[in-house]
Structure formats: C-alpha cells, structure tokens
Amino acid sequence: MTETMEQWMEELLKSEAASEKMTEKQTKILASAIEVFAEKGYAASSTSEIAQRAGVAEGTIFRHYKTKKELLLSIVAPAITKLIAPFVLRGFGKVLDSNYESFDQVLRAMIENRIEFIAKHRSILKILLQEIPFHTELQVHLQKDILAKVLERLEKIVIKFQAQGQMVDLPSMTIIRLCISTIMGYIAVRTIYGEREDAVWDDAREREETITFIMRGLGYSS
Amino acid sequence: MTETMEQWMEELLKSEAASEKMTEKQTKILASAIEVFAEKGYAASSTSEIAQRAGVAEGTIFRHYKTKKELLLSIVAPAITKLIAPFVLRGFGKVLDSNYESFDQVLRAMIENRIEFIAKHRSILKILLQEIPFHTELQVHLQKDILAKVLERLEKIVIKFQAQGQMVDLPSMTIIRLCISTIMGYIAVRTIYGEREDAVWDDAREREETITFIMRGLGYSS
Amino acid sequence: MTETMEQWMEELLKSEAASEKMTEKQTKILASAIEVFAEKGYAASSTSEIAQRAGVAEGTIFRHYKTKKELLLSIVAPAITKLIAPFVLRGFGKVLDSNYESFDQVLRAMIENRIEFIAKHRSILKILLQEIPFHTELQVHLQKDILAKVLERLEKIVIKFQAQGQMVDLPSMTIIRLCISTIMGYIAVRTIYGEREDAVWDDAREREETITFIMRGLGYSS
Amino acid sequence: MTETMEQWMEELLKSEAASEKMTEKQTKILASAIEVFAEKGYAASSTSEIAQRAGVAEGTIFRHYKTKKELLLSIVAPAITKLIAPFVLRGFGKVLDSNYESFDQVLRAMIENRIEFIAKHRSILKILLQEIPFHTELQVHLQKDILAKVLERLEKIVIKFQAQGQMVDLPSMTIIRLCISTIMGYIAVRTIYGEREDAVWDDAREREETITFIMRGLGYSS
DNA sequence: CATGAATGAGACTTCATTCAT
DNA sequence: TATGAATGAAGTCTCATTCAT
Structure with a gap:
C-alpha cells in the first residue's frame, strides 16, 4: 500500500x-x-x-x-494516455530527435526510460494488460491514439538512422518490431529475476549484450 | 515436415x-x-x-x-503440459539435436512449430495467460515442470551450435532469451495482423528477416 | 458400520x-x-x-x-412398532403379569430390558427422536398405537401391586410417570458415562440406588 | 417470588x-x-x-x-449461557444456599423457576435440543461451561441438606440425578398435556406428589 | 458529502429424482 | 434389476447499487 x-x-x-x-x-x-x-x-x-x-x-x-466500471476506467484510461507521454513530451522527443549520435544510445535511453516507467506504474500496467482484451473502447483508444503516435515518432527516428547508412535497409516498422521485441524480452526476464544482481542475472551485462545483439542484428558492424 | x-x-x-x-x-x-x-x-x-x-x-x-475452478484447471493444466511436449518428445528432440546443420534451420522449425501450436490452442492460451497471475499453483507448475525442461533442452541445442564456432560466446540463457524474444515478437505482431498477406504484412518476408536478424545478432556473418 | x-x-x-x-x-x-x-x-x-x-x-x-422420505419411514416406522414389542409379546408380558413377586423385581427387569433395547437400536432411536417432532404421522402412530398400549399394560401391573397394599395410593399414571422418569434419567446418565465402571460411575450401585429411590418414593418401607 | x-x-x-x-x-x-x-x-x-x-x-x-450457521449460533449460544444464569446469579444462589429451611422448598422453587424459563424460551430450547447432537462446539460449551457450574452449585446445596441429617447418605451427584430426572419427567408430561387443568391432569396435585415422591425417595419421613 | 443498511439479481453449488441404457 | 448421467428446482451466499439518514 x-x-x-x-x-x-x-x-x-x-x-x-x-x-x-x-x-x-x-x-x-x-x-x-x-x-x-x-x-x-x-x-x-x-x-x-x-x-x-x-x-x-x-x-x-x-x-x-457511478459504477464499478467507471472506477476501472478512471484508473486505466489516464494510464493509457500517460504511456504516450515520453514519446511526445519535450524530454524524450528532444532527445531522440536530435541529440544522440548513434543508435545504441537511443536504445539505451529507451530501455532506461521504459524500465523506470514500468517500475513506477507496475500495478496500473498489470491492470491495463489484464483488462485490455475485454474492453474494445480501451483497445481502440490504445491503438489509434497511442500506438499510432508512438510508432510514427519511432519511425522518424529509425528513418533518420537508416539515412546515416550503417543500418540495414528494412521497412522501418520491421526494425521497430525487432527492437521492441528484444527490449521487452530483456525487461520481462529482468522483471522476473526481481532485478537482483548476482551470478544468475548480471543486469548491466545483459543490457549491454542485448543492445549489442540489436545493433549487430541491424547491420552495424560490431 | x-x-x-x-x-x-x-x-x-x-x-x-x-x-x-x-x-x-x-x-x-x-x-x-x-x-x-x-x-x-x-x-x-x-x-x-x-x-x-x-x-x-x-x-x-x-x-x-466439482467447482468452477476445477473446470478452469481441467482446461488449463493439460494445456501447460502440452506446451512442453514438442521439446521433450523424441521427434523434436532428435531433429534438433542432430539433424539440422545450421542454426537458422532450427529457428525456422521452432517458428513453424510454435505458430501451429498457438493457432491450434489460441483460446486456451489466452485463458492461460489471463489466469496465470492469479493462480500460484499454475505458476509453480509452469515454472518448475515446464519452463525448466524446455530451457534445459534449448540449452543443449545452443551449446552444440556454439561449439561449431560461428555463434557469439554468450551465456546460453542469454542467447535463448534473445531468440525467444524476437520470435515471440514476430508471432505476436503476425497474430495481430491476422496472418493476412498484403502490403502491410508480407509474412514470408517478415519471417525471413526475423531469422536473419537473429542470425546476424548472434554473430553469424551474413 | x-x-x-x-x-x-x-x-x-x-x-x-x-x-x-x-x-x-x-x-x-x-x-x-x-x-x-x-x-x-x-x-x-x-x-x-x-x-x-x-x-x-x-x-x-x-x-x-420412491422418495427419500419413504426411506426414512421404512427405517423409523418399524422401529416404533418394535418399541412396543416387549410390552406385548409373550416374554415381557408373561414376566410382568405374573412372575415377579415384588415391584423392585419388575423395575429391575424393565431397566435391564430397556438398556438392552437401547443398546441394540441406538442409531435408529436417535433418528426416531430427531424426526418425531417433524412428522405428525409418526407422532400419532407413536402416541395412539404404541404409547397407549404400553401404558395400558403398565397400568395393569401397577394396579396389581397397589392392590398388594404397600404402594402409595396415587393415580397409576402418576406412578408410571415417576418410575419412567427416574429410570430414563438413570439410563441417560449411564449412557453419557459410556457404561464405564469406575470411581465416577459405579453402575451396579447406581442402578440399585435408583430402584431403592423409586421404591421408597412409592411408599415401600426400606 | x-x-x-x-x-x-x-x-x-x-x-x-x-x-x-x-x-x-x-x-x-x-x-x-x-x-x-x-x-x-x-x-x-x-x-x-x-x-x-x-x-x-x-x-x-x-x-x-455471515452464514446460516452463524445465524443459528447467534440464537443458540446465548441460550446456553442463559441456562446457567439462575444458578450463578446472586439472587438464586443466595436463596438456595441459605434461605430455605427444608429441601422440598428448594425443589418447589426450582420447579417454578425452570417451568417459567422453559415457557419463555420454548422455541429456542427446542432448537437447542435438536441441534446439540450435530455441533461439537455446542456440546463442549454446554458441558464444560454450563453443566459443570450448575452441578457444582447444586452439589453445595445437596451437601448442606445432607449435613442436616434427614437425607439419605448417597453421593450428591446421585441425589442430583434422581431429583432432576423426576422433575424433568414432571415438566415433560406437564408440557405435553399443555398445562391444562382437568380430570386428566391436575397440575397442582401432580407437582406436590412429585415433590413428595422425591422427598420420600431421599429418606425424609413423610 | 458521507454513511451503511437494505436490496434483489444473479452467482455457485447441492440434491432428490428421472430415465435411457 | 441396476446404473449413473442428466436434470432443474432450490439452496446458500455475494455484490453492485440505491437511498434515507
């Protein structure tokens, strides 16, 4: 509590x-x-x-x-909106759009940022994940208003780095998918292992290897 | 096949x-x-x-x-057991351990196999995913009896290919995590796009690119 | 069982x-x-x-x-009938009517007889006691067919002994009531104490004292 | 009174x-x-x-x-406690211990008191009697907390009157048993006859005869 | 504004009874 | 005759929601 x-x-x-x-x-x-x-x-x-x-x-x-469902929505709907924030707000936007020179820095920033976000909103995210399948309105909201904007923003970033020439020439959506999958997989396992640091889970190393994996996978010579 | x-x-x-x-x-x-x-x-x-x-x-x-919960378990518990089957049965084991010459063939087989499995058991898997967080017994069952065995089997395969020298020298668990993340991400998006074949989602290509991404990420020269 | x-x-x-x-x-x-x-x-x-x-x-x-209730009645109804048996059958009737010379012998015989009966039919009697209040038919059966006959028989015995002159001149029904109360009280406590023989409950003595109490109470000089 | x-x-x-x-x-x-x-x-x-x-x-x-059973207990448990009240309260205790000069007055008071109690709580007592066999907790409560205290109190009274010399020298528990049996028998029959006053049941007389019976049975010269 | 007793629809579950095999 | 799957009425209990205080 x-x-x-x-x-x-x-x-x-x-x-x-x-x-x-x-x-x-x-x-x-x-x-x-x-x-x-x-x-x-x-x-x-x-x-x-x-x-x-x-x-x-x-x-x-x-x-x-008015109803129990309204109580649920009053929790979940703002949470969905907040999911988009970092991709739209000055902070994240500014950073991604201009500052970082290499793609691995972008990945590193995203990981950091999402981990923090998940940690802070774990309960609400759990509720969101549980309830999304049963509420079409939420699904629509999430897909149209949130996902679309996030992807649009990410696409711009990817295209920028592709233009620099070292990244493979795949559809940007494919690249985004591959990055997100890998990152989410890292975060998921990390979450299961309770963020402990020991022989079983050396977080710093796993994170770096994950980034390296993505970079190599995307054609950056290592 | x-x-x-x-x-x-x-x-x-x-x-x-x-x-x-x-x-x-x-x-x-x-x-x-x-x-x-x-x-x-x-x-x-x-x-x-x-x-x-x-x-x-x-x-x-x-x-x-006897109870509503028993009805749930009679659906979900066997499903958990079936999840492990392909990793334990002679068929799959034999194949993975000896037959395939290159790692991308292994990945291709796994993707094929899991897609088929998910397609056949979509509803049950949905239930499983929804209920796992609320039933400790299921969690334990899944983790101890299933996950452990699956990982053990996968580890052997990874180690075998690492021994052949082209794959990066990471902890086998890290490699497994990276592969599974990427594959699950592919399957997830594919599922959302409803397996249609059009300009938005060219499944054959996406699958190959995903495999290529993993292979490159793991150090195979492309 | x-x-x-x-x-x-x-x-x-x-x-x-x-x-x-x-x-x-x-x-x-x-x-x-x-x-x-x-x-x-x-x-x-x-x-x-x-x-x-x-x-x-x-x-x-x-x-x-045909029904659950019929099953109950098939157990309880014959039991009621059997309750009367000793008062009507040759055995008991003969004994009471003629053989015994003194009333305490009658009491002793009755106690013996009823204890035996209760021991043999404890389960059925328990059911009977539990269900009597809820089944008017059983009540009527018990009162009219059984109780009436039993009392009639007992009355004769009492009157006979009253005629011998040592017993108080109370209505025979009053005498029967006093005897039965006292005897049932003895049997009840005895049942609770599980028929054990020890310092707490010396059955032989209690029985004799009970009989003595009744006899004195009914005017027999002790 | x-x-x-x-x-x-x-x-x-x-x-x-x-x-x-x-x-x-x-x-x-x-x-x-x-x-x-x-x-x-x-x-x-x-x-x-x-x-x-x-x-x-x-x-x-x-x-x-919370449950149907709790409803039952909320009726029955206080009733058990109330059963003991008259034997523990100053009122009754004082009376029995010191005031009455002869034992028949004690008996008369007890009869009066218990009849009143039963009349006032007939329904609850019926429930209690019916349910006692099926609820171990109630049995324990009744035996340990109630019966023990009542008997202890009654024992003191009996011993006091035995000391006065006219009462037979039986174990006090035996005397209590004989008194209670007889009184309960009287009350039971009286209850069945619906407290009517007619040729069949002359209550005043039956009560006196019952007391006389007990007194004689306990050795008081009549 | 807040309360919490009251509601009644509906949840899960039991059970006496029927009936095709 | 015996079975046991099936029934559906009824039982106990839960819960979102209302409303007088």
Missing part, C-alpha cells in the same frame, strides 16, 4: 489530479482500487473490499464513480 | 485418450467453457452461461467438475 | 426382513441410511452419500424407495 | 444490551429464524423462508450473519 501510495503522490503532483479537486477519500479509493484490481483482477474484485481498504463506506465509492 | 506429423499424432493420441472417457455433454461443456472463459475471462464468466452454450443444465457441469 | 451391520443381521433374522425379500443391495442401503441419518440428521443427509456408503448407484435407492 | 423478579430483570438487561445494537430488521430476522428453525429444524429451514417471514430481502440476512 505504501508503495502504491508513493507512486500515487507523484502522479498526483504531475497529472490532472493536481488541477482537479480530489478529496482525500477519493484519493484513498483510487489507491485501494488499484491495489485490489492488480491483486485479484477487475472482475474478481469487490467494491466492498476496495471501500474497506480505503477506509470509507461502501456507498462513498458510488458517490464519486 | 515428418517431425511435425509425428507430434501431431502424439498429441492426438493424448487428447483422444482423455476424451474417450468423456460423454458427449462433457465435451460440449469443455468446449463452451473454453469459449466463454476466453471471451470474458474466468472471473467474469458464469457457469450458467457456459451451461446454456453447451446446451446442458447447469447442474450437469457440477456432476463433472 | 460393522456394528450397525451386526445389529442389522439380528434384526433381519427376527423381523419382517426374513419374510420379505430384500436384496443384498437393499440391505446395504438401509444400513447406510441408518448410519448417515443418525450421523447427520435426516434433512442434512444426502441420498448420494447413502448410495456411496452402500456401494450402490444413486438411482438404485429410488428403485426400492 | 422476589428472587424470580430479580432474575427476570437481569435477563432483561442482558437481552436489551444485546438488542440495543440491533436494527429493527435484524430483530425481525432473529424472530423468524427462531420460528422457522423450531418449526422445521435447522437443516430443513431455508434462509429464503426466514427472510420472507421477516419481511426482508434474503441478502439482508447475510449482511448481519
């Missing part, structure tokens, strides 16, 4: 929460909803348990969210 | 053996349970809907499966 | 079972019905458990007994 | 204390649960009927009592 709270506090400052007016109770409700949904899945979670963990009465939830 | 045939027959035998003791109604129950679980998720599925789609009385479900 | 079976074997020989035709399965059904009803009570017993313990199929029960 | 009044008030206070926290609906649920359980037995009663008679929705029952 504390962990979730911390993240939330951060979110509160950064996002709409700061501008909108959320009562303290509402914040607590959201926090425990995230907690419970992530723990048991949306369908298996009961509003009464959420209320209990939030320390509010059952009815209070329905004062802020 | 002789090997693929062999697997197919073995799977058939196994499935038949199980279903021989099934009444027609029980088969129908299983089929609609898979259908409904895949469609709505386990927790959001009701036994009454499963019964309805199977064309049986609700009570009939509970004559064959 | 063995215990119950033994009793049943005896019953079989003695009662209608010998004349009627009971299949072996039917006997087993009755035996396990008695067992389960006594253990869980009629309403909380399931025909499926009875079938299971009897080692027959669920349907078999309903081939012999 | 001052003592009886005292008890009454104490009981009232205790009951009120419990019911003060009860909503009107909860009281109604309890009342109809007692009604239905007494009428049909616990296992044969349905929560839906209880709800119906109480004029509430079925779900309302489960808001107050």
